[in-house]
Amino acid sequence: MPNYIVAPLxxxxxxxxxxxxxxxxxxxxxAYHILNMSEKDARAFASxxxxxxxxxxxxxxxxxxxxxxxxxxxxxxxxxxTIICVVEEPKDVFALERAGxxxxxxxxxxxxxxxxxxxxxxxxxxxxxLARMDSGVQEVIMATNPTVEGDATALYIARLLRPLGVRxxxxxxxxxxxxxxxxxxxxxxxxALEGRRDL
Amino acid sequence: MPNYIVAPLxxxxxxxxxxxxxxxxxxxxxAYHILNMSEKDARAFASxxxxxxxxxxxxxxxxxxxxxxxxxxxxxxxxxxTIICVVEEPKDVFALERAGxxxxxxxxxxxxxxxxxxxxxxxxxxxxxLARMDSGVQEVIMATNPTVEGDATALYIARLLRPLGVRxxxxxxxxxxxxxxxxxxxxxxxxALEGRRDL
Numbered sequence: 060m061p062n063y064i065v066a067p068l069x070x071x072x073x074x075x076x077x078x079x080x081x082x083x084x085x086x087x088x089x090a091y092h093i094l095n096m097s098e099k100d101a102r103a104f105a106s107x108x109x110x111x112x113x114x115x116x117x118x119x120x121x122x123x124x125x126x127x128x129x130x131x132x133x134x135x136x137x138x139x140x141t142i143i144c145v146v147e148e149p150k151d152v153f154a155l156e157r158a159g160x161x162x163x164x165x166x167x168x169x170x171x172x173x174x175x176x177x178x179x180x181x182x183x184x185x186x187x188x189l190a191r192m193d194s195g196v197q198e199v200i201m202a203t204n205p206t207v208e209g210d211a212t213a214l215y216i217a218r219l220l221r222p223l224g225v226r227x228x229x230x231x232x233x234x235x236x237x238x239x240x241x242x243x244x245x246x247x248x249x250x251a252l253e254g255r256r257d258l
Numbered sequence: 259m260p261n262y263i264v265a266p267l268x269x270x271x272x273x274x275x276x277x278x279x280x281x282x283x284x285x286x287x288x289a290y291h292i293l294n295m296s297e298k299d300a301r302a303f304a305s306x307x308x309x310x311x312x313x314x315x316x317x318x319x320x321x322x323x324x325x326x327x328x329x330x331x332x333x334x335x336x337x338x339x340t341i342i343c344v345v346e347e348p349k350d351v352f353a354l355e356r357a358g359x360x361x362x363x364x365x366x367x368x369x370x371x372x373x374x375x376x377x378x379x380x381x382x383x384x385x386x387x388l389a390r391m392d393s394g395v396q397e398v399i400m401a402t403n404p405t406v407e408g409d410a411t412a413l414y415i416a417r418l419l420r421p422l423g424v425r426x427x428x429x430x431x432x433x434x435x436x437x438x439x440x441x442x443x444x445x446x447x448x449x450a451l452e453g454r455r456d457l
Contacts, residue, residue, distance in 0.1 A: 065325050071310040074303045078288050087349060089277050093307055094314060094323065101311040104273045105304040108292055111270040112300040115293060124293065126264050150286060 120191065122167045122184040124149045132165055139163045141197040145188065145216065147171055147204055171208035172215055185216060198226040205232060321366045321383040323348045331364060338362045340396040344387065344415065346370055346403055370407035371414055384415060397425040404431060
């Protein structure tokens with residue numbers, strides 16, 4: 060590479076390049092943008108990173124991200140505490156909250172069982188989910204992603220929960236609203252047919 | 259938006275979203291990635307931002323970015339000091355150094371004259387370029403981008419330099435090496451014909 064290297068700039072480019080989906084060119088562009096920020100903005104950006112890291116941890120009950128002991132959902136007295144929706148990642152909670160229909164609690168697994176990636180049940184928050192079954196939970200909705208790993212994880216957890224007398228459900232598979240039959244894949248169409256309902 | 263908001267996470271997403279080319283979804287994805295970094299990496303990332311901001315400033319001579327008084331190119335005793343290549347941005351120096359053929363010095367304007375964006379000659383490092391003409395410079399290569407603004411800026415600066423008895427040149431226009439005539443635009447083809455050379 061060129062003999063023109065400014066160490067602090069290079070370090071910043073390297074750090075940005077380590078982010079997912081950011082290549083070398085984009086990292087350079089972002090680094091120049093950061094250099095052109097005001098002193099105040101650059102400081103605020105840096106402290107947003109350390110702040111998020113220091114203040115955010117897992118909710119005591121549902122393992123979602125929060126800056127308190129409990130997350131806002133677990134803290135709320137307007138949520139139905141008899142139903143728990145199990146998701147893979149914190150961003151899934153965000154997606155479901157945005158949809159707005161679900162009024163129960165969540166549980167975040169922080170991953171899926173994936174032997175190829177070396178992730179077993181012990182690395183997920185499954186123990187923490189089982190521990191919550193004492194407190195009057197009647198239904199657990201498995202809302203892991205519709206992938207091989209998501210399905211396997213849902214089945215694994217369902218097998219642990221059923222002996223405890225809890226109803227275990229799975230999100231419906233089918234054609235997405237606003238979608239086009241022509242572009243739906245075969246498996247989705249098969250599932251949509253299987254899951255058909257009376258009009 | 260959902261009632262599920264964790265303030266420090268939200269701040270981080272906002273900061274990331276303010277970067278060029280980063281939308282809300284990407285900002286969220288990057289924020290989760292940063293949360294999953296080790297404490298050490300997150301701190302290093304944050305200090306890369308503040309470090310770059312504190313330590314990097316303009317080179318005394320060429321206005322390129324550097325962490326010393328002079329940039330590595332101006333500091334070097336192996337560069338030809340009679341020829342200066344004028345570019346728009348620091349990243350252009352990087353591109354030319356990568357190409358590797360140029361052995362002279364640079365001058366970074368930090369922008370182009372652009373009346374629509376409210377950028378006049380005074381906001382660029384043009385005074386600083388003129389001040390360098392005393393030190394035995396014989397040729398100035400205008401290497402601004404081949405755009406309307408880049409061309410206008412090159413012409414403006416050329417008009418200031420010629421009375422000082424300096425040779426002013428412009429990078430050649432033509433078809434890019436490895437390109438395909440079929441896909442070259444008309445203006446580029448016209449310039450390539452105009453600039454044809456004996457074989």
